[in-house]
Amino acid sequence: MSTVARLRREETILLVVDVQERLLPVIHEADRVVKNCEILVRGASQLGLPIVAAEQYPKFLGGTAPTLREALGDALVVAKMLFSACTAEVMQAIEITGRRSVLVCGIEAHVCVLQTTLDLLDQDYTVFVAGDAISSRTPENHRIGWERMLHAGAVPTSAESAVFELLREAGTPDFKALLPVLK
Numbered sequence: 761m762s763t764v765a766r767l768r769r770e771e772t773i774l775l776v777v778d779v780q781e782r783l784l785p786v787i788h789e790a791d792r793v794v795k796n797c798e799i800l801v802r803g804a805s806q807l808g809l810p811i812v813a814a815e816q817y818p819k820f821l822g823g824t825a826p827t828l829r830e831a832l833g834d835a836l837v838v839a840k841m842l843f844s845a846c847t848a849e850v851m852q853a854i855e856i857t858g859r860r861s862v863l864v865c866g867i868e869a870h871v872c873v874l875q876t877t878l879d880l881l882d883q884d885y886t887v888f889v890a891g892d893a894i895s896s897r898t899p900e901n902h903r904i905g906w907e908r909m910l911h912a913g914a915v916p917t918s919a920e921s922a923v924f925e926l927l928r929e930a931g932t933p934d935f936k937a938l939l940p941v942l943k
Contacts (some may be wrong), residue, residue, distance in 0.1 A: 763887050765861075765915045767925040772888075773859045774804040776813040777866030781822035787867050788895050788902060794825050794892035796919035797865045801831040802941045803923035806934055808897070810857045811835035814845035816872060848884075851861050854885075861886045863922055865893035865903035866874045866913075869905030877909045887914045890922055 779797050784790040803809050812822055813832055818839050829837075839845045844869060845866075854862065863886050866873050873894050878886045889909050896902040910916055917925070920942060927935050 765888070767861065767863065767888060767917070767922055769807050769809065769926050769928075771859050771922050772861040772863055772926065773810045773812065773854055773857055774800055774863045774865075775845060775850070775854075776801065776811065776828070777825070777868050777876055778814060778816045778821075778868070779825050779828050779865060779904055780815055780818065781825055783816075783821055783867055784825060786897050788897060788899050790895065793865075793867060793895045794828055794888060798828055798831050799919040800890060800943055801828065801835075802863050803848040803926060803938055804863075804921075805831070805833060805835075806937050809926070810859070811851055812845075812851070812853050814847070814850060814866075814872075814876075815839050816839055816843070828896055842875075843872050844879045845872060846876055846879035851883075854869045854940050860884075861888065862891065863888045863917075864905060865890045865919070866939065867894065868896040868901065870896050870901040871905070871924065872910070874905045874908055878912055881913050888922065889914045890917050890919045892918045926936050
């Protein structure tokens, strides 16, 4: 077995962290984050990956951004009060799949995404973080969160890179279906 961390369709779950309506107006490059999270969600949906989304205190921060919520379809969406998305309900949903790789995106990079990543790494998951699908209120906090995740052992990727890696080849029906999303 290879020791190289690879995104594989049959081993990966997508976890979307706190991409919420009332947080987005204060997030650095929020449009980029939503766009790239949507690429990941649409890619994961097309490829049959399990998807879980978390919402931090939605009563106060609102629900998941409308375009992203629509893309999530029937995915499990879990309300939480912990900063980490690794609540009992989320972890049960991940464990049921038997998958050991988690692709993470969302906000804020230095708080909820970071704590989620650290918790998953502590539980021996291989964690991929899409650097262009995370952010914080300030670029500095984004950078600090990103660097901390990488130093802890998370594998860096981007939304487009992750989808292409999961696809593995061009010319397939999945590739053709995802082309409009990737353009």
